[in-house]
Amino acid sequence: MDFSSLNAVAMIVLLIGAATPILLAAIGELVVEKSGVLNLGVEGMMIIGAVTGFITATTTGSPMLGFVGGAIGGAAVSTLFAFLTQYLLSNQVATGLALTMFGLGLAALMGRSYNGIKPPRTERLEVPGLSDLPVLGELFFSYDPIIYFSLVLVIAVWWFLNRTRAGLVLRACGENHDAAHSLGYNVQLIRFGAIMFGGACAGLGGAYVSLIRVPQWTEGMTAGVGWIALAIVVFASWKPWRVILGAYMFGGITILQLSLQALGISISGAYLSMTPYIVTIVVLVIMSADRKRASLNAPACLGRSFHASH
Amino acid sequence: MKFTKTLAAAAAMGLALSGAATAGSHGGDPLKAGFIYVGPIGDLGWTWTHDQGRLAVEAEFGDSVETSYVESVPEGADAERVMSQMARSGVDIIFTTSFGYMDPTINVAADFPDVAFEHATGYKRAENVSTYSARFYEGRYVIGEIAGAMTETNKIGYIASFPIPEVVRGINSAYLAAKSVNPDVEFKVVWVYTWFDPGKEADAANALIEQGVDVIMQHTDSPAAMTIAEEKGVYAFGQASDMSAFGPNAQLTGIIDNWGPYYIERVKAVMDGTWESTDTWDGIAEGMVQFAPFSDKLPADVVARAEATIAAIGSGEFSPFTGPINKQDGSVWLAEGEVADDGTLAGLNFYVEGIDGELPN
Numbered sequence: 042m043d044f045s046s047l048n049a050v051a052m053i054v055l056l057i058g059a060a061t062p063i064l065l066a067a068i069g070e071l072v073v074e075k076s077g078v079l080n081l082g083v084e085g086m087m088i089i090g091a092v093t094g095f096i097t098a099t100t101t102g103s104p105m106l107g108f109v110g111g112a113i114g115g116a117a118v119s120t121l122f123a124f125l126t127q128y129l130l131s132n133q134v135a136t137g138l139a140l141t142m143f144g145l146g147l148a149a150l151m152g153r154s155y156n157g158i159k160p161p162r163t164e165r166l167e168v169p170g171l172s173d174l175p176v177l178g179e180l181f182f183s184y185d186p187i188i189y190f191s192l193v194l195v196i197a198v199w200w201f202l203n204r205t206r207a208g209l210v211l212r213a214c215g216e217n218h219d220a221a222h223s224l225g226y227n228v229q230l231i232r233f234g235a236i237m238f239g240g241a242c243a244g245l246g247g248a249y250v251s252l253i254r255v256p257q258w259t260e261g262m263t264a265g266v267g268w269i270a271l272a273i274v275v276f277a278s279w280k281p282w283r284v285i286l287g288a289y290m291f292g293g294i295t296i297l298q299l300s301l302q303a304l305g306i307s308i309s310g311a312y313l314s315m316t317p318y319i320v321t322i323v324v325l326v327i328m329s330a331d332r333k334r335a336s337l338n339a340p341a342c343l344g345r346s347f348h349a350s351h
Numbered sequence: 352m353k354f355t356k357t358l359a360a361a362a363a364m365g366l367a368l369s370g371a372a373t374a375g376s377h378g379g380d381p382l383k384a385g386f387i388y389v390g391p392i393g394d395l396g397w398t399w400t401h402d403q404g405r406l407a408v409e410a411e412f413g414d415s416v417e418t419s420y421v422e423s424v425p426e427g428a429d430a431e432r433v434m435s436q437m438a439r440s441g442v443d444i445i446f447t448t449s450f451g452y453m454d455p456t457i458n459v460a461a462d463f464p465d466v467a468f469e470h471a472t473g474y475k476r477a478e479n480v481s482t483y484s485a486r487f488y489e490g491r492y493v494i495g496e497i498a499g500a501m502t503e504t505n506k507i508g509y510i511a512s513f514p515i516p517e518v519v520r521g522i523n524s525a526y527l528a529a530k531s532v533n534p535d536v537e538f539k540v541v542w543v544y545t546w547f548d549p550g551k552e553a554d555a556a557n558a559l560i561e562q563g564v565d566v567i568m569q570h571t572d573s574p575a576a577m578t579i580a581e582e583k584g585v586y587a588f589g590q591a592s593d594m595s596a597f598g599p600n601a602q603l604t605g606i607i608d609n610w611g612p613y614y615i616e617r618v619k620a621v622m623d624g625t626w627e628s629t630d631t632w633d634g635i636a637e638g639m640v641q642f643a644p645f646s647d648k649l650p651a652d653v654v655a656r657a658e659a660t661i662a663a664i665g666s667g668e669f670s671p672f673t674g675p676i677n678k679q680d681g682s683v684w685l686a687e688g689e690v691a692d693d694g695t696l697a698g699l700n701f702y703v704e705g706i707d708g709e710l711p712n
Binding site (some may be wrong): 048051052059062067149152153156157158159250253254256257259260261262263264265266294295299300302303304307 | 380390391393394395423475508513529539540543545547548549550551552553555557558559562564572574575578579581596597707708711
């Protein structure tokens, strides 16, 4: 076996690209779940973000506007979910699944005339002097702006949830919505906002797929990334920094197995393809083995509808 | 993902059923042809070309045929449910267009003896189940020759879906062709275990390019690899359809699946009452395998050779699997001048000599 041609730096660059859509969608969903809402429609919001981002970018010629468009598209469909679950009190699981199906169908319809078009290229963020450094330059300063943004976003979410009063109120809605309500907070409005934030993040993740990872529009192109993002939130036990760990690990194993195959290492591709999922399952099992700890992390009111009876 | 696709398929079928039920109550019905697709029509690859075939049927017969389809149907038990519902809705002939639909097709066909089933790329037949496929390996031999001539690093990347005979045939055929024009050529095969996942296909293309590959071949359905090839400045081939829109500089040519004539013929047979279970395996000669226009990046001698090969395969003069060919382990598969028979090719489950790596099973 010859590992010498396996370029670790290039692999890390690839894995971060593969992980970023998952990271973006997962950090958004984390906030949604922290507010006590389970939105299973991540996949649907992502694909909407992918198509609206693609349409915006190709129409305006600006990839950055494309990402804004993707976030707006994702947030827009999420308001549908928010309205149904928060004000009409529909079942969150069923509504989330419906949102995914609706999103896949609507995106296919919207994207009809955008097949085979090339989106404008997203330039890498060049830091004068630093980007040209050997190894370090490629490792730290060779990415597109969205990757840096996604990491800043995770830090911001951590700070918001743990260091601000508004974050505390949002968590209160997720832990005990009756208590939050009795203190005078508008639970529905706060959750509505959280859901929209989750939608915007998922949309941004979707736009990352259609504008950078695979710069093209094809129906169903997110191919299940949204579901992985949902799993990563549980994997991360609702802690923002662990979302980075989970997303990069998932992306890393995917890239590693493809690279090993390209290198000609004779290890069964079937097992390698399974590994990201197996590792996720194993971690979930280990985490849930200690029930007390697991239940400490999960928002107590997750998935429960709130109805103010007075 | 699977779950939602199923739901979506079920919902689609529900709509199709209610529509069919009202239409079915009149006399003098148009003949109904149903199609089951593994991916979305918008994949612009495999499923898209099957849908082009369906549209050709509509164009040919006009109002006397009514077609319906369900897209993105997962292979396995869900497929069985969708097929049963389609059969129950009064469809006369059903085309199931993916290898993984083989057992579901056979199972459902047993329950609906009056419905004709046509399964693509499989090998199990029954009284009311025909199989059909195209000799894509003929096309892959031609693009393999081009790849072998065009690579400068002598490394050709191959993005493979599942280790089934159809895919293994393609790899072997392309390798033999590339080797015949370039003895130093090396194949790097990456199995992605999916027919359609643009993100993963793009990752695989990136991983291959990272390993020094400068020509990419693929046996997955989306144009993702073509997009990456264009971006990174390497060559690639259109898969199932002309993908030059995604890689105007990258695409050298492409294999085009042309199902229309076959679908028209089979629907006609049902109309005439002459339909019976057959096994069709057509190639370049019959026009089921066609090519996208050759890129102007190809030197004249490469084009001339490709055209000569196409002509030789088309006329039956030459078969890609003509001995001497050894298996990967060095044992003899085909002796000098011996041509592989269809039975062997249909179940091909080994690499030929010279391909590195182990074939997963």
